[in-house]
Amino acid sequence: MKTLPLTPAEIDHALTHLPGWTWNCDALVKTLEFGDFREAMGFMLRAGFEADALDHHPEWTNVYNKVSIRLSTHDAGNKVTAKDVELAGRMEKLRAALTGPT
Template identity: 45%
Template sequence: MKKLSNQEIEKRIENLIDWDFYEDALHTDFEFDNFKDCMSAMNRIAFECEALNHHPEWTNVYNTLEIRLTTHDADGVTELDFKLAEAINKIVEVEE
């Protein structure tokens, strides 16, 4: 998988709601009503990660979920990171 240039990433991220690009990775965070809803979202995301064979760096504290996406084999952001970010937004149903 080819690492995308910063210019390519900046252009693509404009269409990705609630995601930022810094430290060679895509970043977002979500706040849910409670712990159960957060864990439910994490479990749904996990199935998509397995299907894509691409796994996030993420942390959960009570009702918040922070996600960092990067492709370690490419030393940066690739098309696969954007594909997973888009899937995560659909799972969590991010609104504009």
């Protein structure tokens, strides 16, 4: 069964629960800043396990203490779906556990 893209209204609603995330070029995006490289890598490792559990994998990069994330769903034409919102939410919980509330 094909995954359906969210509507603009659904994405806007989801973003109200995802602080700092934006909708840009058909993806949910955010850059996280950590205390150092080790903390950033710890986040990526934990988030990688969450992504794998969802069978939904991010497009992301790391430079020292920063992790830039872009989430879209390939089998929905590289659009935002509920899978992206779910993974972003899990990433937010992990980030908060590592660095505290924003």
